[in-house]
Amino acid sequence: MAGDDREPIGRKGKPSRPAKQKVTRRRVRDEDYDDDYDDDYEDEEPMPKKAKGKGNKPRRKRTWLWLLIKLGIVVAVLVAAYGVYLDQKIRSRIDGKVWELPAAVYGRMVNLEPDMQVSKNEMVRLLNATQYRQVSAMTRPGEYTVQANSIEMIRRPFDFPDSKEGQVRARLTFDGDRLETIENMENNRQFGFFRLDPRLITMLQSANGEQRLFVKRSGFPDLLVDTLLATEDRHFYEHDGISLYSIGRAVLANLTAGRTVQGASTLTQQLVKNLFLSSERSYWRKANEAYMALIVDARYSKDRILELYMNEVYLGQSGDNEIRGFPLASLYYFGRPVEELSLDQQALLVGMVKGASIYNPWRNPKLSLERRNLVLRLLQQQNVIDQELYDMLSARPLGVQPRGGVISPQPAFMQMVRQELQAKLGDKVKDLSGVKIFTTFDSVAQDAAEKAATEGIPALKKQRKLPDLETAMVVVDRYTGEVRAMVGGAEPQFAGYNRAMQARRSIGSLAKPATYLTALSQPNQYRLNTAIADAPVTIRLSNGQTWSPQNDDRRFSGQVMLVDALTRSMNVPTVNLGMALGLPAVIDTWVKLGAPKDQLSPVPAMILGALNLTPIEVAQAFQTIASGGNRATLSALRSVIAEDGTVLYQSYPQAERAVPAQAAYMTLWTMQQVVQRGTGRQLGAKYPGLHLAGKTGTTNNNVDTWFAGIDGSQVTITWVGRDNNQPTKLYGASGAMSIYQRYLG
Structure with a gap:
């Protein structure tokens, strides 16, 4: 702790108090009976034996007096020694590390720039999610006002990872869905860059x-x-750690009531009890408390005592x-x-x-x-x-x-944060006391995801009469791969099974875009208008059995264009295409998209989704497609700052080219057709202006339902199913896509 918080015993800075009147005590001195008695009374007759006994009383009084003095000296030495011990104990804690502070976890820092694509309404939602309050007139940090085409706010002071910034009065002006200017209201200068303080999430x-x-x-x-x-403690600045006035008042009140109705502990005594003592009710504990309170009050300033108390x-x-x-x-x-x-x-x-x-x-x-x-x-x-x-x-x-x-705990998201902390910090993760952890968490996205789960799943349970229906959702930044939100189950704040990261399920038709991406990566052979066979096919498997895939409607059209086959999520054309490309080529595409190799088996059924992935792994694959073929490793951790300001970890999101950009864009465009006129057309009809891309997925017997949704900035993967792998009576569009639709609001 800072040295200037301590003061020597009897500090000068303590408020002056009225001088205490000294009480003089009359010292009674015994005569020296050994010498004076013989000189003054040698001619007199000896006293009777009884009188002699009375004459020895002063000697006995003197003996007892010396014993009491010696005992008092011993007690005083012991009390002083004990005081030295207590003083050392107090200083070792208060001057050292008072508390093992928990690590504070913050959400993402939003960086604003002029000409950004953000509307006034989106900004209001962002400010509300960051715990800013809309008022009619701003008076303090954390408040904002809304005008016709602008927002005025007082940004809170905050210790950002790279610098400490004070409060700022700023005006954000909007032109439609664009942030036009950011003005410093204190000096009328324009900001080229402005960031909001992040929200403490857990x-x-x-x-x-x-x-x-x-x-x-x-x-x-x-x-x-x-x-x-x-x-x-209204006499805090007058007393020395204990208040005789409060003690007297409490004794009188308790005697009057016949029971304990009032205490006399000062704030200093309460602090001592919390920091050093137990809650044991005993005279010894109270005596220790009072003694230590006197020491604390003598050694530290009143402001330091208040600082400790108000944090304890x-x-x-x-x-x-x-x-x-x-x-x-x-x-x-x-x-x-x-x-x-x-x-x-x-x-x-x-x-x-x-x-x-x-x-x-x-x-x-x-x-x-x-x-x-x-x-x-x-x-x-x-x-x-x-x-x-x-x-x-x-x-x-x-x-x-x-x-x-x-x-709130945010158990699903924090599981990923903890895994990254372990991977990035190693043994340092064992002591994160006082550390600030900055993450990619987006409060707006998380609130929307939780609302979608907590409202959508009960509705589906009631509709399908399935009380054990569950869900998972992962929201990632389309370009950086930063995880914005995560829901691990129908009860998002329940710290149990995190389906977003742990539920490895068959992905069904979500596997199909990888096959079409593989084909479009060979532009000399495949284009969006390339014809694909839609005719019965029988494939002999390695175990000698045969497999004959069917379209959902059990019909065949002979031929279909590549773009239409994916738009309509047709099984037979997809299998024909995948077998023509070769399973090794399709598997190679999956690896480039970020799927784990140990989940990729070279069997024909994998073309239609016979591979088990977690929602977070599916999100990685679709992030690569959505970003134009650039794979950015998904991450939830931005930086870790030690209590003393040392940077323990700093991430720099980087993406690498994984698949050809043209092939990725054409696959993404085809997924837009899925929403406009394919299996996700219900979603497209509700949000025609968002230009959404998506893909539904349903596994055999309707066990798992999936939806991958892509908007201008985010990739969202939603899964709905049952933990016991029983049928859900739902399809991708009626199950997972309905949750995503609620997420969009």
């Missing part, structure tokens, strides 16, 4: 189960500090993790940074200090509201706010967000 679990987001004392609003002190206090539970400190609690309950809280929201968090479980706003909203208003009343009574403001604030609802609305 935190990696710490070893002790405590989650916190550290903020320095200067980052806390003064009004929040005033509210805390007014409620919990317990404010709730999220699953197995404790919510520690006001900064994380602010995001957890309200979805906004602590410096952007309104006074009533601050009062709610301060009120929860007394009992985060009892006053949990989701579990006990009525008690929570009463507690919040009590805190506001204390502020009003202490003239921090006036009656009018109290009436307005106390009339407001709690205003908490839906549970888990901002910081």
Whole structure:
């Protein structure tokens, strides 16, 4: 910890206090009976034996007095030695690494440039997903206003991986679906490049189960500090770590009530208990607490103590993790940074200090509201706010967000992040305390994917009477391969089986574009208008059996153009084409698209989808096609920054030429025909202006349904099926494509 946070014992910076009156004590001295007694009384007769015993009383008093003095000295030495021990214990933690901070995981940083293809409505959705708030008049960071053709915003300050940037007032002007200009409202200059602060999406679990987001004392609003002190320790700046006034008040209140109704712990004592002691109820623990509080108060500044307390206090539970400190609690309950809280929201968090479980706003909203208003009343009574403001604030609802609305586990996406961290950092992954992890996560895409799953799957379950229907969805950037969103099941936040990365299923007709891509890679032999045989075919397999594929309608047309065969997802022409090309050539194309070699068996049925891939592997293949034949390895990790600012990892997305560009574009154009007039025409009719490309997929007996959707910027792979491999009674268009349609909104 910074050296200037510490002060020597009896620091000069402590607020002055009234001088304490010295209480003089009269020292009683015994006479020296050994000498003076003989000199003054040698001529007198000896005293009786009884009188002699009375004469020895001063000697006995002197003996006991010396014993008490010696005992006092021993006790004082022991207490001082124990104090030295406690001081060392306190300094070793507070001056060192106070907490094992969890790693904070952020979503993608959105980079804006003039002339970008982004509409005003898209920008509003992006700002909302990044927890910006639309207001009528901006007053603080994290707010924006919307005009006819522009958006004005105050961007939050943020420590980006390459630099720290302060808050900025900016005006974004739009011309239709294009971002025309970005203006700095403070100096009227034009930005050529402008980036938004990323959203905190989750935190990696710490070893002790405590989650916190550290903020320095200067980052806390003064009004929040005033509210805390007014409620919990109004004499904080006057006492030395323990408050005799509070102790006396508590004793009187408890004696009057006949039971413990009031405590006397200062914020410093509470901090000591949380950092060093247990919750044991004993006099020894309380004595330690008071002693250590005196040491902490003497050694550290009041601001340092407040900084520690406000980052340490317990404010709730999220699953197995404790919510520690006001900064994380602010995001957890309200979805906004602590410096952007309104006074009533601050009062709610301060009120929860007394009992985060009892006053949990989701579990006990009525008690929570009463507690919040009590805190506001204390502020009003202490003239921090006036009656009018109290009436307005106390009339407001709690205003908490839906549970888990901002910081959520994101189990599917985070599984990929953890795998990449292990691959990129090696042994360094064992200690990620305080690390900032920047990912490719897109909140807008993830929210849309989760909504599609949580609304679409229940509808299909009800429609098909299949209670065990499941889904998976992967959304990737069309050109960079960055993973934008991932859903691992019908309950996206359930940390169980991640079907997006682990469910290896037969892909059905999603395999067909690879065969046509192989053909179009040989332009001297195959073009979109090349005729392909659509006639019965029987193929002898290696085991001696024969295989005779059929079209879905059981009909044959003799010949069909290549483009129409893929558009209509015809089986027989595809098999004839694949066998003419040769299975090794088709397999080679799959390898170039990024499919794992161990899943590619040279059997004729693979042409129609007899190969098992996960949704993330399918996404890699279609990303290569969608980007014009350039394969960019899918990734969820952008950079990893250590607590001290050291760059532990930085990705630089690169794509390599995998297949001929012309062949990829023609395959993609044919997939657009699938949406316009083929098996995905229902989707094309609903979104005629999006120029979507897609491919449906259905496996034997309708066990698995797939859809690959491609728009101007993203590739989305959707799977719908059952974990027990039983029929779904669905096709690619009625199953997976219906979920993708909900994703598009």
